[in-house]
Amino acid sequence: MSTLDTIPKTKQESLVEVLLRLGDDRLIHGHRLSEWAGHGPELEEDLALANVALDMIGHASSLYSYAAKLEGKQDEDHYAYFRDDIDFKNIAMLELPRVDFAFTIAKQFLFSAFSYFLYRDLIDTVEDEQFNGMLQKHFKEIKYHLRHSREWVLRLGDGTEESKKRIQSAFNDLWMYTGELFDQDDTEKAAISHNLYVDVTSFKEEWMKLVKETLEEATLDVPDNDQYMFSGARGGRHTEHLGHLLAEMQFLRRSYPDAEWK
Amino acid sequence: MNKKNQKTEWPLWEVFYQPKDGKPFEHAGSVHAPDAEMALQNARDTYARRNEGIAFWVVPSDQIVASTPEDVGPFFDPANDKPYRHPQFYSVPRAVKKRK
Amino acid sequence: MDTQQQLDEFQKRIDNGETIEPKDWMPERYRKQLIRMMSQHAHSEIVGMLPEGNWITRAPSLKRKMVLLAKVQDEAGHGLYLYSATETLGAERRELVEDYLYGNAKYSSIFNYPTLTYADICVIGWLVDGAAIVNQTMLAKSSYGPYARANLRICKEESFHKKQGYEMLAKMADGTPEQQRMAQDAVNRWWWPTLMMFGPHDSDSPNSAELIKWAVKTKTNDELRQHFVDRMVMEAEAIGISLPDPNLKYNEETGHWDFGDIPWDEFWSVVKGDGPMNRERMRARRKAYEDGEWVREAAMEYARKKKLREGKAS
Numbered sequence: 086m087s088t089l090d091t092i093p094k095t096k097q098e099s100l101v102e103v104l105l106r107l108g109d110d111r112l113i114h115g116h117r118l119s120e121w122a123g124h125g126p127e128l129e130e131d132l133a134l135a136n137v138a139l140d141m142i143g144h145a146s147s148l149y150s151y152a153a154k155l156e157g158k159q160d161e162d163h164y165a166y167f168r169d170d171i172d173f174k175n176i177a178m179l180e181l182p183r184v185d186f187a188f189t190i191a192k193q194f195l196f197s198a199f200s201y202f203l204y205r206d207l208i209d210t211v212e213d214e215q216f217n218g219m220l221q222k223h224f225k226e227i228k229y230h231l232r233h234s235r236e237w238v239l240r241l242g243d244g245t246e247e248s249k250k251r252i253q254s255a256f257n258d259l260w261m262y263t264g265e266l267f268d269q270d271d272t273e274k275a276a277i278s279h280n281l282y283v284d285v286t287s288f289k290e291e292w293m294k295l296v297k298e299t300l301e302e303a304t305l306d307v308p309d310n311d312q313y314m315f316s317g318a319r320g321g322r323h324t325e326h327l328g329h330l331l332a333e334m335q336f337l338r339r340s341y342p343d344a345e346w347k
Numbered sequence: 348m349n350k351k352n353q354k355t356e357w358p359l360w361e362v363f364y365q366p367k368d369g370k371p372f373e374h375a376g377s378v379h380a381p382d383a384e385m386a387l388q389n390a391r392d393t394y395a396r397r398n399e400g401i402a403f404w405v406v407p408s409d410q411i412v413a414s415t416p417e418d419v420g421p422f423f424d425p426a427n428d429k430p431y432r433h434p435q436f437y438s439v440p441r442a443v444k445k446r447k
Numbered sequence: 448m449d450t451q452q453q454l455d456e457f458q459k460r461i462d463n464g465e466t467i468e469p470k471d472w473m474p475e476r477y478r479k480q481l482i483r484m485m486s487q488h489a490h491s492e493i494v495g496m497l498p499e500g501n502w503i504t505r506a507p508s509l510k511r512k513m514v515l516l517a518k519v520q521d522e523a524g525h526g527l528y529l530y531s532a533t534e535t536l537g538a539e540r541r542e543l544v545e546d547y548l549y550g551n552a553k554y555s556s557i558f559n560y561p562t563l564t565y566a567d568i569c570v571i572g573w574l575v576d577g578a579a580i581v582n583q584t585m586l587a588k589s590s591y592g593p594y595a596r597a598n599l600r601i602c603k604e605e606s607f608h609k610k611q612g613y614e615m616l617a618k619m620a621d622g623t624p625e626q627q628r629m630a631q632d633a634v635n636r637w638w639w640p641t642l643m644m645f646g647p648h649d650s651d652s653p654n655s656a657e658l659i660k661w662a663v664k665t666k667t668n669d670e671l672r673q674h675f676v677d678r679m680v681m682e683a684e685a686i687g688i689s690l691p692d693p694n695l696k697y698n699e700e701t702g703h704w705d706f707g708d709i710p711w712d713e714f715w716s717v718v719k720g721d722g723p724m725n726r727e728r729m730r731a732r733r734k735a736y737e738d739g740e741w742v743r744e745a746a747m748e749y750a751r752k753k754k755l756r757e758g759k760a761s
Contacts, residue, residue: 123496126739129389135520146509244745338507346507355743356541377531381746
């Protein structure tokens, strides 16, 4: 949704909007994770990161497919390859460059924890059968992502001096992007009125508790909440990183749009 | 090789998986992992990429006790002359055989 | 020292078609050759992630992106199976890895070529994985049990690798003029390096005879290469792709396709480290290994502290 778009009015418009928000988060996150393939800290972790990336891109693909069906677009690729950065609705944290393993793990943990509570509540709320079916299937995988990233936060936090320094600085750097997770806009309010979304602020405390407990167990400091918080990415106000990510992701498909690439 | 370059290596674990509910566990292979929890996760990420298993066991490789080739005679030959332990030893009426 | 009697008995087992297991007696030279060959195979899987990984972020559809990522991930898995199999011979993964990162161990030269267009990804699936499957199908019957089992598992998983490449290449060969151009160009670049994957001619392959005697391999480099060429000629024709060899000709007498001279000078120079991507591949793998050190260390340190705490608590 760019700043030029209007708030969805009909139930279907709301549904498409929600599908794209969830889909964009997952595509962009999966894309960044996929950059690790062949460069992981150990073979086993290379496999693990690729599994999460595959889950994420797979989730995005099925969410987009459903949106394409509703909107009469050709297929899921329309949303991934033929929209510009101001149209993408993902939160900004996910588009940040991968930096190092600690940064990836911290981001993975914060986002998985958020997804965990979001999907848990969405499953109880969403009446649309096809959408709910996807949520249930994806929820199982999200639980594993949370477990995997949480275990790594503990190991890096309570590991060596170097690992602690790295993961602490990752959380410090990421913190200003966590505010956005719980920004509720009119689009979400409209979706809530159609039972297609939930009030994210309702689980903010649970999320904070999980994050706090994990960081404390990992002997890490919880960054200060009283700081500048980035906002607006869901409405198209992204960081500069997304444009570069999309330039790479979309170039081939856009260079030859009439060719068959599936 | 320059030994100074040698970096940390996680211990080796043997992975066993259960292909389906009710089936016995089979050896899948090995993984390296720093501890039991990560060994389980690595087993899942390595050996369940195609839904090969629904449950896993992981065991530190150095905890596996195996028979040696010298044991082959004394361990297994005595069983060779005990056909009555094998179900194929018994003849079953054909009608019964067909029912699976 | 291995006595003649031991060697004879071992050879008898091999000739009987028996499988050798880790704890069985084996000639020192058999063990050494296996470690060399198996770890080289493992390194190849790992370095092989890089040329294909180069296109994951640019794959032209979500489907192709997932297929490619799953394939590159499988290669990590295959490397892992092969290192594990090598570890049954008493080697450590870390030692093996450092042998190719900082020492003299080799990996397949094919991965020292760049992937320039997306068609390269399709051609790697079709030709490179096609060649690997020919080789690994043979190795799945290798005399050393753990190696045979690792290859069997790899073959099962890899059949989709070749299929997806061939399928997409067929689409490109039948696609827009730009796609056709990319497809043919990629085949032109990869054809000869792929034929080199089977190794030097039997007459120039010092290890071959010994490996065959011990049934680690059951076919020679030239036999495998011929089998591959015969098959690829058919597959290329079926999708309207031409192979860059003017001397390709069906030989009525032998029932095989004759082919031109392989540029062996190029092969030896790439093996020795002078290929277009050797240095970059090594830099990327060393960086991953060295950047990973603090992660591996942290996890070990956490495990140590946790054990200590548990010990105190009980």
